[in-house]
Amino acid sequence: MTTTIKAAVARNTGAALTVETLELDALKDNEVRVEMVATGICHTDAIVRDGIYPTPLPAVLGHEGAGVVTSVGKTVRNVCVGDHVVLSAAYCGACKQCRAGRMAYCENLFAEDFGGRRRDGSTSLSCCGESISSHFFGQSSFATYANVVEESVVVIDKDVPLELMGPLGCGLQTGAGAVLNEIKPEAGSSLVVFGVGAVGSAAIMAAKVAGCTTVIAVDIHDSRLELALEIGATHTINSISCDVGEEIKKITDGEGVQYAVDTTAIPAVTKKAAETLGIRGVLVLVGAAAPGTEVPFEVGASLVKGWTFKTVVQGSSIPQEFIPRLVSLWKQGRFPFEKLIKFYSLDDINQGFEDSKKGSVIKPVVKLR
Structure with a gap:
């Protein structure tokens, strides 16, 4: 019927x-x-x-x-x-x-x-x-x-x-899962998020849940950056008005970040995210890139950094297990x-x-x- x-x-x-x-x-x-x-x-x-x-x-x-x-x-x-x-x-x-x-x-x-x-x-x-x-x-x-x-x-x-x-x-699970299921950052670590839409905002909230003490939000909209501070970011960078790489060097005392999440899937942004990593850093791409998208990474001088690049879908989660966890965090006011x-x-x-x-x-x- x-x-x-x-x-x-x-x-x-x-x-x-x-x-x-x-x-x-x-x-x-x-x-x-x-x-x-x-x-x-x-x-x-x-x-x-x-x-x-x-x-x-x-x-x-x-x-x-x-x-x-x-x-x-x-x-x-x-x-x-x-x-x-x-x-x-x-x-x-x-x-x-x-x-x-x-x-x-x-x-x-x-x-x-x-x-x-x-x-x-x-x-x-x-x-x-x-x-x-x-x-x-x-x-x-x-x-x-x-x-x-x-x-x-x-x-x-x-x-x-x-x-x-x-x-x-989808979106919130993707951002939070990229951090909690895939990166699994140590308490006290540093993490930058490029693009603070729904996915990036979820990544910021998850970084705070995980205990990251340096959480950097990068975007072109000041209103989004202001909200990022409210939900867990410790620093914000408007990529239109300043040099992202230089600002991250200042924030991390020249070491670079341990973890980076790119939600934009814009090749120039993904490339910049890789450049902000410190030694043994990890870059995770979660943005939906069009088929055929390529990113030209520098692998000569950066080889000695031993950095890692990952693509992550849906926060690498089991939805029936992970979504109820996020609901519990929301109830506690932590998400x-x-x-x-x-x-x-x-x-x-x-x-x-x-x-x-x-x-x-x-x-x-x-x-x-």
């Missing part, structure tokens, strides 16, 4: 989303139906809308959903009707990486998250007989309801506000991501995209009920 829903549809490459009435099909055995409360807008939604990543259009995007489970498929075992859930990336659960607990590096990641179809080739969404790509990151959460694969569902405590929790599913959020209605979703692009809002969230 089909259900009538409202959703924001990406119909044409680079064009604004259109809010439409769609039909949601019957639940499959491995799926969970979720009534959406809210969903975050992420940079990945924008680059898929703009054709940089390969999801076929028309499609319902959205991959930071949060809501309440209204029904479950026959084979679902870990989710119940009435559960409050955050939705994260899908993974196959069967490949070598998934079976080793490395879901973020699922061998079938592009098919599971960007393919726009179920594994059997079907789509859950349609409009007057026209198929609409669904199951974006296993969910397609720019909608009032969604049929979501069980692997994307993370059950959370019912005593937290669902309208805030969606961004934990205050609510300070990043501005709410929009579904009808105003395109304004949320625009405000994020301009840098006037760090994390736009669409409320769906």
